[in-house]
Amino acid sequence: MGNILLKFFSFLLIPLYTLYLTPVQYGEINLALGFSNVVSCLIMCGLQTGVMRFYTDCKGNKQDIAEMFGTAISFVILISLLLSGLLIFTHTIWSEWIFSSIPFIPIVLLAILISAVVAIYSVYQEFLKGSHKAKKSVALSYVFFCLLLGSNLITIIVLKWGARGVLFSTLIANLIMIGYMFIDLKYRGMLYVGIKSNLLKSMLRYSLPLVPHSLSYNVSNLFTRVIINSRVNTFTLGLYSLASQFGGIADIVSNSVQSAFQPWFYEKMQQYDDGHKEAIREIRRLTIQLLWLIGFVYLLIGSWTQEAIAIMSEESYYTAWQYVPYLVMAVAIKSPLYFYQNVYYYHKDMTRYIFMFTMAGCLSSMLFVWLLVPKYGIYGAIVGDIVGVCVRVGCTLLHGKKIISNTYSIGHLLFFTFAAIVWLGITVLPSYAGWLSGVGNYSYKALCMLIYISAFILYYRRSVIKQPQ
Secondary structure (H helix, E strand, C coil): CHHHHHHHHHCCHHHHHHHHCCHHHHHHHHHHHHHHHHHHHHHHCCHHHHHHHHHHHHCCCHHHHHHHHHHHHHHHHHHHHHHHHHHHHCHHHHHHHHHCCCCHHHHHHHHHHHHHHHHHHHHHHHHHHHCCCHHHHHHHHHHHHHHHHHHHHHHHHHCCCCHHHHHHHHHHHHHHHHHHHHHHHHHCCCCCCCCCHHHHHHHHHHHHHHHHHHHHHHHHHHHHHHHHHHHCCHHHHHHHHHHHHHHHHHHHHHHHHHHHHHHHHHHHHHHHHCCCCHHHHHHHHHHHHHHHHHHHHHHHHHHHHHHHHHHHCCHHHHHHHHHHHHHHHHHHHHHHHHHHHHHHHHCHHHHHHHHHHHHHHHHHHHHHHHHHHHHHCHHHHHHHHHHHHHHHHHHHHHHHHHHHHCCCCHHHHHHHHHHHHHHHHHHHHHHHHCCCCHHHHHHHHHHHHHHHHHHHHHHHHHHHHHCCC
16 A cells, blocks of 8 residues: 555656656656666566565574575675676667667666666565565655655756656665665664675575566566657657556556565465465455455556546647556456466475566567557557466466466456456446546446445455355
């Protein structure tokens, strides 16, 4: 809930961006941050996932926890320095291919520096979540947002730096948060600087197979932006970027749910392994409830984006709303995948399969993007995204059906996922067809949401009644 609220606050920046930045500048920012996400994945080496999983093994021993996290963060800092230096030194080779006519200084240089600081701070944030310090994680996210907002007001409105102002603000805010990280660790007596080789090997053995998984997804996103920028135009990339901001809320919801769910899931699975069979029933019950919850958020985002964009942005951005429901549907299709992959994450020897499925999906997505974007623009990119997600879900189910079905009810997960997608389509159909407008359209959307909520309440009450007393 904290991350969702933070994303809502972040939308306060959209009127600022759309008022003071052109769609072309907004597209430049999105391309630069997409590049930063890819480089950050390389820098982290999957250790953002590793610290969450290995905390479960170290839990209860403060010294072991300090050494585990200290080893991870020291290694990430070392890699960030090496890779950033390499990218800056070799920028003449690769920069023009990715960024086309966008200048290296300051846009691309800032993107590289942002990659390094985001990687370091992201590992710390995942460590907080893995150690069940959700309130602290969210509080720091609010501090980060306030820093970002304040610096953006200065760089965009006062200094009028445009796209470089947004990127410079992102860099400064992350640097400040990294400074706090070291202060916090020292205050808690958990500041460990150094690398324990045996521990690092164990963590990398778990984490490195996950790098292609995260990397493939981010490379696919970057590839989409590069193709739109180079084969259509930067203006269209700006519209896609704004639509992705709204569609990204759906991803924030799924990721936030998983950040809270994963540590609890690991503990329940350990209980199940110790002979407590009721742990599986608890996992299944909570999973269905969470699918209902995130389905409601998908419905909320997909239904009301048209009105939100009309209120929050300039006229040149208005048409971006029509892409958002499709982007939300793509994220919704991916919802069961998060739960399926938890089983793979828990069984350490199965993490190597995750990147195979992700890579297959991303390669499929990139192929369709390459073929469809020049002709169909943003819709081609959305089709590519949906194809990639379907491939990932299908591969995961086919390979791990037996072990997944021991933990989840596959049929229930798929049913509740596609029920939310179908209901979203029913809700937004009049907006696309132009059947309703004004108060009539608002009332219809509100009625659809009320029916969805009522269905959840009825299902939840029925499931509670069925539970043994």
